[in-house]
Amino acid sequence: MSEPFILCEGLVKIYQVAELEMVALQGLNLTIEQGELVGIVGASGSGKSTLMNILGGLDRPTAGKVRVDGHDLLKMPDRQLNRYRREKVGFVWQQSTRNLVPYLNAIQNVMLPMTLAGVTGREKRRRAAELLEIVGLGDRMYHHVPELSGGEQQRVAIAVALANNPTLLLADEPTGELDSVTAKAIYRTFQMLTRELGITTLIVSHDPGIARHVDRVVAIRDGMLASETIRHAATPQPTADGESPATEEEEHSFAELVVLDSAGRVHIPQEFLEQLNIQGRAQLELTEEGILIRPAVHTRTEQVRVDGNGATDGVLKVAVQEEQPAANGKQRGGVRRLFGRLGRRKKE
Numbered sequence: 001m002s003e004p005f006i007l008c009e010g011l012v013k014i015y016q017v018a019e020l021e022m023v024a025l026q027g028l029n030l031t032i033e034q035g036e037l038v039g040i041v042g043a044s045g046s047g048k049s050t051l052m053n054i055l056g057g058l059d060r061p062t063a064g065k066v067r068v069d070g071h072d073l074l075k076m077p078d079r080q081l082n083r084y085r086r087e088k089v090g091f092v093w094q095q096s097t098r099n100l101v102p103y104l105n106a107i108q109n110v111m112l113p114m115t116l117a118g119v120t121g122r123e124k125r126r127r128a129a130e131l132l133e134i135v136g137l138g139d140r141m142y143h144h145v146p147e148l149s150g151g152e153q154q155r156v157a158i159a160v161a162l163a164n165n166p167t168l169l170l171a172d173e174p175t176g177e178l179d180s181v182t183a184k185a186i187y188r189t190f191q192m193l194t195r196e197l198g199i200t201t202l203i204v205s206h207d208p209g210i211a212r213h214v215d216r217v218v219a220i221r222d223g224m225l226a227s228e229t230i231r232h233a234a235t236p237q238p239t240a241d242g243e244s245p246a247t248e249e250e251e252h253s254f255a256e257l258v259v260l261d262s263a264g265r266v267h268i269p270q271e272f273l274e275q276l277n278i279q280g281r282a283q284l285e286l287t288e289e290g291i292l293i294r295p296a297v298h299t300r301t302e303q304v305r306v307d308g309n310g311a312t313d314g315v316l317k318v319a320v321q322e323e324q325p326a327a328n329g330k331q332r333g334g335v336r337r338l339f340g341r342l343g344r345r346k347k348e
């Protein structure tokens with residue numbers, strides 16, 4: 001089996017801030033195939049930008065494996081990593097000020113990375129014009145950045161990111177400052193690029209509706225891959241009057257799947273653990289429905305006074321099993337006396 005386009009195995013990133021260590025990624029596993037359009041979601045601070053910076057060659061991981069299109073980004077020497085970033089990766093950021101030079105017009109912005117890469121002459125202008133046509137801005141080439149709308153600026157930014165013909169496009173919140181209609185148009189541009197040019201695209205987003213616009217959404221929680229939502233194109237069901245369904249949403253179904261790593265580990269959402277008061281250990285049960293994870297049963301030893309017929313009076317040690325109370329205060333299952341007599345002290 002050939003290696004996926006992006007392969008992260010046990011990826012760890014630790015930032016050192018003064019005396020403190022900040023673990024941003026703690027053993028992340030991820031595979032992405034060439035030409036996939038993938039959304040990356042997760043709470044603030046979960047590690048999304050850290051992952052993007054590593055995949056884009058802007059930062060190095062602390063440990064683990066990270067390979068993109070056969071390049072080992074952990075072991076690659078600095079000079080090679082700089083080349084990888086310039087030649088293989090295109091970036092689109094949320095703020096247009098980070099993407100574009102405001103006093104240049106659209107086509108000059110797209111030509112700029114080519115100039116830096118040493119492309120000269122007519123070829124540079126031809127390719128820049130072609131890219132602006134591809135993103136639907138053929139009629140805005142000579143507009144300066146402030147003369148373009150937010151959506152148009154992001155489309156110029158996508159053309160800039162494509163200038164040096166990258167194989168990987170990384171977009172960090174590219175629709176964060178856009179209204180929903182404009183955001184949809186930007187997603188359509190990404191879809192077209194992956195379909196027509198075969199570019200692998202990763203989009204970091206806080207948009208809960210991103211699953212409708214990408215092939216797959218991966219959710220990062222606490223620096224680990226937690227779940228994946230896969231979009232299936234459903235066969236459109238005709239309405240009662242024989243019409244096709246009206247909205248995009250009706251044509252897709254979504255499946256959210258928990259991710260298992262190669263050792264069979266899964267990441268259980270913190271809120272589930274808190275709700276069931278599961279800490280440290282849990283009981284695992286194989287049922288007909290699947291695998292059940294329950295709060296662990298605690299065992300403590302209790303001494304029970306036994307009044308017998310004189311000779312058998314004494315103290316019994318009994319092991320008592322009790323489930324932890326749920327976070328809502330309800331006791332599940334109560335107390336069960338489990339084992340028999342563990343020890344008996346004879347009456348003197």
Ligand SMILES: Nc1ncnc2c1ncn2[C@@H]1O[C@H](COP(=O)(O)OP(=O)(O)OP(=O)(O)O)[C@@H](O)[C@H]1O
Pocket residue numbers: 015016017022023024042043044045046047048049050051
């Ligand atoms: N350069 C850095 N130095 C120290 N800590 C950092 C650095 N960059 C990120 N972190 C920490 O690493 C963790 C992950 O940060 P990251 O920016 O990857 O999260 P994120 O999911 O992109 O968040 P957001 O959605 O808010 O952008 C955070 O706790 C953050 O404070």
